[in-house]
Amino acid sequence: MTRRTTRHPDLTDPRIGASLFSTWRVGTPERQQEAVEAIGRTWERRAWPASGLLGYHVYTGEDGETLLHYSQWASEQAFEAFAKTHRQERVDEIDTVVPGIERVALHRYRHYRSGAREDAGAVPGCVVIVDVEFDGPDAARQRAWVDAVLEALESDPRPHPGGISAHFHLGTDGTRVLNYAEWESARAHADALAAPGSGVGSATAAWERVQRWPGLRSSTVRRYEHALGLVPPDRARTGR
Template sequence: MTRRSDAHPDLADPRVGAPFFSTWRVGTPLRQRQAVEAVAVAWERRPWPADDLLGYHLYTGHDTSTLLHYSQWTSEQAYEAFVRTRRQERVDEIDTAVPGIERLGLGRYRHYRSGGPADRGGRVPGCVVIVDVEFEGPDPDRQRAWVDAVFEALENEPAPHPGGIAAHFHLSTDGTRVLNYAEWASAQAHLEALAAPGDGIGSATALWERVQTWPGLKSSTVSRYDHALGLVPG
């Protein structure tokens, strides 16, 4: 069976061999809520589709228009089997309930590194921040080197913001992108970190400048979300 959960996912779960991220544009806060409920109903009325799916989570964008989807699969092969046999019936039901959803694409990733305070103090994220970084062309070595440089800058940050809980870096399988799923205490804490001296959440240090001017870095976007729905096997 399928059940709802308010718990946030464990991004560093070693069983997750194929994490997927995708975004829908639905247009309004009302349609965000309607789409989340439509997904919940379409999934709850059916058996959990596969043992290889560990969890499926939805997030409402602070832009009041988008939904972020994050699913935790053990392998891409398991996901492809789901697409062939179980996905379309769910899509059809959701699209009937909320017509006009614009699906903006599916990102295939691998988890690379996670970090944060050694003691999270049991804090539950009040805001999820997605940092999507694109590079000029595929280069897996560059992906890893850039993330390693971010960790070096974080470890030497002279004034870390107390609102940061954890950061989970994922590398796209095509070698062109890095996605950081960052957990923050609140959206306000993230905004305060951005407003502090420096470019982004880091201080004005040479290590952060190296991160921001990395050769081949094409673009980066920052989006804030609230965890709206977790679906897990019952």
């Protein structure tokens, strides 16, 4: 059967061939919690649906009205098979408990690169999603921008305390980049944003280059808290 876990996902698991991120808008903090519990119950009463699904995690938005969903798949084909045979019954059951959910967007990504501080044993208290969109598809530009961000992070003379890791994903449509960043707390991230400089970085030429990248259309930053992890029974036993 499907099992719950409190462990945060391993975004660098080499078995992941497709990373799917989606957003639901539910309206209030109370409905956030109701939806999380409905998802948990709906999945737990069913067998794990596919060997190609490695893990499914849900996060509550700091805004009090959204949920972030992150699922780890061996391939996009494995997700397509699940969507045809198992997805709708789960959606229908959740909607019966929490009617009126707005399913805002679903985007497909592949993990590209990650960076972490040396003492990265801390348990994340906050997940920050940086969603970047460019003005057209360009796989080389996606990779070059991520490389520049990691260069800016590694060369930052005064990195802000509290950052744990950054996991960069490239949208399969060629237009998007998503950074799943782990922080010790929401306060640590908020303090980093409030400090002088560009975003969480210091006022350096490397960070300015990232911010002024040609074709960069938009960049949004949202904070979340890990609320629910669902994994197959074998992963629950091993603690992975």
